Amino acid sequence: xxxxxxxxxGYIKSIVGASLFEDQAQKDITTDLLVNKSSITSAKIIANExxxxxxLDFADEAFKQIDKKTKLKKKFQEGSSIKKGDIIAxxxxxxxxxxxxxxxxxxxxxxxxxxxTKTHYYVNLVKEYKTKICCTxxxxxxxxxIQKYAVTLGGGTNNRFNLFDEIFIKDNHISASQNIFDxxxxxxxxxRSGKVITVExxxxxxxxxxxxxxxxRLLLDNMKPDEIKKALSMVGNKYETEASGNIxxxxxxxxxxxxxxxxxxxxLTHSPQNLDISLNFN
Numbered sequence: 001x002x003x004x005x006x007x008x009x010g011y012i013k014s015i016v017g018a019s020l021f022e023d024q025a026q027k028d029i030t031t032d033l034l035v036n037k038s039s040i041t042s043a044k045i046i047a048n049e050x051x052x053x054x055x056l057d058f059a060d061e062a063f064k065q066i067d068k069k070t071k072l073k074k075k076f077q078e079g080s081s082i083k084k085g086d087i088i089a090x091x092x093x094x095x096x097x098x099x100x101x102x103x104x105x106x107x108x109x110x111x112x113x114x115x116x117t118k119t120h121y122y123v124n125l126v127k128e129y130k131t132k133i134c135c136t137x138x139x140x141x142x143x144x145x146i147q148k149y150a151v152t153l154g155g156g157t158n159n160r161f162n163l164f165d166e167i168f169i170k171d172n173h174i175s176a177s178q179n180i181f182d183x184x185x186x187x188x189x190x191x192r193s194g195k196v197i198t199v200e201x202x203x204x205x206x207x208x209x210x211x212x213x214x215x216x217r218l219l220l221d222n223m224k225p226d227e228i229k230k231a232l233s234m235v236g237n238k239y240e241t242e243a244s245g246n247i248x249x250x251x252x253x254x255x256x257x258x259x260x261x262x263x264x265x266x267x268l269t270h271s272p273q274n275l276d277i278s279l280n281f282n
Contacts, residue, residue, distance in 0.1 A: 012057055015146065016061040016108070019104045020066065026066070028100045032096070034095065038096065041282075042090065043091045043279055043280060044088075044091070045087070045279050046279075047277055048084060049275060050081075051116070053082045055110075056078050058112070062101045063093065063098065063101045067097035070091065070093030071093060075090065076089075079153045109275070110277050111146065114273050115147055115153075115154065115272050118268055119151045122156070122263075122265060125253065131263055132262040132263070134262050134265070136264050136265075136268075138270035144269075148269070157262065159264060165195075165196075169184060171202060180209055184210050198219055199217070199218060199219065201219070202221045207220075208234070217239055218231075219243075228243055232260065240261050241261045241262070242260065242261065244263070248267070
């Protein structure tokens with residue numbers, strides 16, 4: 001697994017352990033009914049649709065935490081393209097151990113692969129324009145590290161991970177301060193640690209007010225492509241630029257064609273769709 005700074009072996013152990021506890025995997029009253037639960041079984045993890053595979057180490061950890069003797073043999077590397085019908089991994093172990101672990105393992109594979117696949121889809125849509133596809137902080141509670149990792153697997157770019165990562169002046173900060181120029185100027189003055197400063201604007205008049213200031217990234221929110229073109233003509237290459245707000249696969253090319261550097265898509269993580277993956281006994 002090509003780990004990002006967000007994913008460590010300790011994190012995998014912790015989140016998988018919590019998931020197995022949530023499922024009460026060690027108290028599987030149905031599996032305990034089987035008379036052959038201590039027999040050795042082989043199984044396959046199979047892709048039921050095309051996509052990008054991710055989460056293999058999470059799946060392996062799920063099986064290992066229930067029974068260290070369970071073996072998972074990967075048939076694909078993390079981040080590889082897979083096709084419907086591909087065997088992603090082979091498993092060998094006690095029947096009962098595999099049954100207790102399978103749902104947790106498949107849940108991690110489905111979630112991570114689903115986000116990676118959707119991200120890859122958007123990245124491919126705009127590859128001609130070299131526009132970066134970014135995720136946001138609109139993530140499922142406690143699963144941000146996993147979701148942002150999945151975005152990178154699909155070729156996307158992580159926006160800030162948390163509120164401490166960078167200074168990000170958004171619409172509600174501007175409304176609360178009632179003076180966008182003073183707010184940005186204050187951020188520049190007090191930014192002693194050299195954090196990236198991103199400023200969100202949703203009108204050209206807001207941009208005109210602050211375009212003399214030297215911050216890092218300009219976020220153009222809920223603007224139409226024609227408005228973004230005007231904004232880019234106003235600032236040239238002064239800032240890294242990003243577009244956001246109601247951008248989807250039907251209109252993303254219109255935004256990429258403007259020349260904006262980045263496009264952020266909240267739906268990558270706030271409404272993820274799992275990749276269809278199953279585990280079948282031989």
